Amino acid sequence: MPELPEVETTRRGLEPWVSGKKITRITIRQASLRWSVPEKKIQLLRGQVIHRVSRRAKYLLFHADPGVLLIHLGMSGSLRILETHQPPQPHDHVDIHFGNLCLRYRDPRRFGAILWATDPQHHPLLEPLGPEPLSEQFDGAFLFRRSRKRKVAVKNFIMNSRIVVGVGNIYASEALFMAGIDPRRPAGRISLKRYMKLAGAIRQVLTSAIEAGGTTLRDFVGSSGNPGYFSQELNVYGREGQPCPRCGGAIQKTIIGQRSTFFCRMCQR
DNA sequence: ATGGTCCCCTGACCGC
DNA sequence: TGCGGTCAGGGGACCA
Known part of the structure; x- marks a missing residue:
């Protein structure tokens, strides 16, 4: 999707x-x-x-x-x-x-x-949803507050639509890379300062993708009928074994919450 | 409440 | 070229 x-x-x-x-x-x-x-x-x-x-x-x-x-x-x-x-x-x-x-x-x-x-x-599907990631209510302080005492991996946390909507599997990996956070880290053990960086990364990755007209991997076709052209901008998603754009180390792939997750062991802690 | 697992369905891709 | 196995970006429904 x-x-x-x-x-x-x-x-x-x-x-x-x-x-x-x-x-x-x-x-x-x-x-x-x-x-x-x-x-x-x-x-x-x-x-x-x-x-x-x-x-x-x-x-x-x-x-x-x-x-x-x-x-x-x-x-x-x-x-x-x-x-x-x-x-x-x-x-x-x-x-x-x-x-x-x-x-x-x-x-x-x-x-x-x-x-x-x-x-x-x-509506029962819309009522329980968290804030829009590009709205004013969404920021690092919000993520920090909602994450206290939670043990779930931070990647699952930011993909949980009751916390914040719209962070899918691709951009979760990308935002965590930008923020330098290990996707496996328990959500409740990340500092406010780092959540501020993560919230900014989520905003940035989504905003730039919207500006680029959306990422296309397999299935998306734009309303014009033309496929998008943004997938080459991804830093870690789908790049297992390829060099990290920041440190040159090999990008790792792991599974978190049944979903493929890509990250750099050196740059993300 | 929270965390973990399962699954809806078809198509693309890979190795043999 | 065909075939079987594996995987896929979402996310609600269940269960403990």
Whole structure:
């Protein structure tokens, strides 16, 4: 999946195409995603105008008068704008038509979700989420405070969406490298000073990825239909055995919380 | 509350 | 070229 920068890039790409536009038709070919797509509720959108597209964590929110369409891209989802007559390809599960344009959802692995919320503020998936990493509430003091007495590895801690949203597996490794913190270190045993550095690194890595239009590894296709081009900027992710850009030592790979983790033993303590 | 594990699904890739 | 095994960026549901 798209990490947060890809989701934000998608949002920005879609917004001008769908904001203020009226939905003329919705086609659901495959309702079996992570959760079953609630077809009846979603059909309420027919004839309605999408007022704006916002984002909370990695969920995209399409706002209309009767409610909000929530879309999560999972690991392999993408959204793109097409002309309505374009025939669907395999894994193109849902079309939302706006006259002669079509917003098409594709998701080969079907880990994504399309849901309906009348009150997104209190939706069970959104309510428990921590702050946005690019918001003012998120800083080193916040991470320090929330981490006291916690034994979980700091990488898991920053990937926990109840703590802070939007830090996926790639950028967790990248931010910890930038901050010089060993990803295996217990979250509760890291100083305020180091958390300030980590919070800054998280902001920076996400911001620069958004500016670059999002990282692309395998599955992401931008809303323009063109793949991104940022993966070569990664310092440690996917670089096991290659030289650390800072000290030249070999990048290590380990598994933390069932996920691949890359770091430099010399630079990260 | 916290921490750890499991899994939804398909496709890409690697070694034989 | 085919085949089987392994792995993948998310993250909710469970369990102890």
